[in-house]
Amino acid sequence: MSHTTKAVANWFLGKYFSEGKTCTQLQLNKLVYIGHGWHLAVNQHGDGLINEDIVAWKHGPVIPTLREEFSHFGSSPIINYATSWSTQGFVTPMLCDESPL
Numbered sequence: 152m153s154h155t156t157k158a159v160a161n162w163f164l165g166k167y168f169s170e171g172k173t174c175t176q177l178q179l180n181k182l183v184y185i186g187h188g189w190h191l192a193v194n195q196h197g198d199g200l201i202n203e204d205i206v207a208w209k210h211g212p213v214i215p216t217l218r219e220e221f222s223h224f225g226s227s228p229i230i231n232y233a234t235s236w237s238t239q240g241f242v243t244p245m246l247c248d249e250s251p252l
Contacts, residue, residue, distance in 0.1 A: 153202035156216045157233035158244035159183050164232055165245075173228035176221040177210060184212040 163182045167174040174182075183201065190200035206213045220233045234241045 153199055154246060155235070155244050156183060156201045156203045156214055157220065157235055158246050159186060159201055160217055160220075161232045161244060162246045164229060175226055175228060176217065176224055177226070179221065179229060180213050180217055181211050183214055183217065 160179055160183055163179060163186075164174060184205055187200040187205070191197065201214070203214055203216060206215060217233070221229055224230075232243045235244050236242075
């Protein structure tokens, strides 16, 4: 089962924030990319962790949604979660606690 890219990114950010560590957008893109690859390798059904295209850039893989969401941070640490627009306004997509990456 695929998850939204922002929910997966927020899972990683939550781990960083809870440990008092920082994460840049370059690191976050690589983490989501590696998590997606790992998920493809161990998932017998062949479903990816995310269902979004990943682009090869000079300094590593980039997921356009994450690049757009966090580009204003540049190389500075990300300080907030990714958000999405829904009928309730802006929401913070999260994975369920039971959802294994």
